[in-house]
Amino acid sequence: MAIRKLLIANRGEIAVRIIRAAQELGIATVQVHSAADADSLAVRMADEAVNIGPPMAAKSYLNIANILKAAVDTGADAVHPGYGFLAENADFADAVEAAGLIWVGPKGDSIRVMGDKVAARVAAESAGVPVVPGSDGRIDDLGSARNIALAIGFPVMIKAAAGGGGRGIRIAQDMEEFERLMPQASAEAKAAFGDGGLYMEKVIERARHIEVQILGDGTNVIHCFERECSLQRRRQKVWEEAPSAALPQAMREKLCASAVALAKAVNYRGAGTLEYLYDDASGHFYFIEMNTRIQVEHPVTEMITGIDLVREMLRIAGGEPLRFTQGQVRLNGHAIEVRICAEDPAQGFKPGPGTITSLKVPGGPGVRFDTMLYQGYTVPPFYDSLLGKLIVWDETRAAAITRMARALDELEVGGLPTTKPLHQALARDAGVQAGQFHTRWLEPWLEQNADKLGEESEAL
């Protein structure tokens, strides 16, 4: 049953992105919003808007009862959760379907399996997908955990089974630190996720973060190639590319085939991403987790394949089978996305909400800016700092970096600090240009290049 009226249970740039896809499909839109977001671009663009609570996300964007009530009151027949908030909440997915609505995403049970990092590891292994050496499941007690740590070798990562998005992770360099961190990690996981379960993984030094975009209709699964997101700060992605700067073609085929195999094994429906670590030196890749939702960095995949992923999500949720065979998905050129956040890179990435006094959006060939900003908009302090994503496409990686530098020079956001100077410095960096990086490359680079991260560096 095709979707007629879609409720967007999210905010910011992704809400705008979803509304655009819905509009192109002739689907009416309902934007739910907190009291702090009444003036948001998504509210202005949607056909209808419903206030679902106070600014605090726990009372609005995470308020399942209010969101479902808004859907019923407006006659919406589908819910798109975006990313973050309730996007990977299996109980919400079930509640949406129980209310007779279409959930734009995988079944609640798929979210449960793939959202539990331990269950996902087990599913990956049984689908023949390599995983990072570690515990075969949850750690039961300190004694057996000690033996596993000795077997896989230090440093080891202690991770929360219910964690994700870079949260709930600790690294122990030796046994003494391991024994000290284990109880802390368990208590913290219990407090943060309501589940103190832990598992362990070997730390892969100098690994790249490479992830595979997949689309499934519950029966068939295709991949849309990979993205590389190795440039991270505090485990948050900063700069994303498609394809990877480093993956040889034969390895790309193996990696993408493994992602399809795993997604097929769980009868995956919708858009999803399988995240891997890739070790250049050994040529090995290891599955780490799956995100059962659209991701922030999805536009780079759209740019290299020409497939509108959000539109496909809506079509699949509306009951259509996949519209592409694997052979029809072609990788063309190179795309890069940078996250423009309301943070000051010259001051330790201090967040800076405020009012947009001026806005100049870059244009020209191969340039896309996904944002919720408009001149005069006041960015509220209650949510994450992402203002927009600048995405460029060009024939080659080198040309895309040149184009990114050009587009960044055109971008002007007045009224608050942004991470634009960081991206300008990265685009000029020889290491970035050579694609010589790994997940722990950026943080020391930031320390060494602190002087290049102010707005004044533009004069150079």
Place this chain on the structure above:
Amino acid sequence: MSKQILSPLPGTFYSRPSPDQPAFKVVGDVIAVGDVIGLIEVMKSFHEVTADQAGTLVAFIAEDEEPVMAGQPLIELA
């Protein structure tokens, strides 16, 4: 003479370090300069609010989990 401690940032005010812990300070507590009296969450990052004046806490002006503006009074001291 009443004194107020103002929020240094816009965001969400928390009077407790986490939902299952007691408040940093309660009415009647003696507060010294530099004491942490609460947290402000700005764009998912947490900032401690420290007292820039000393005194006895007589009232919370902002409630736990309340949205606040920069410069808005949080607590009143005597």
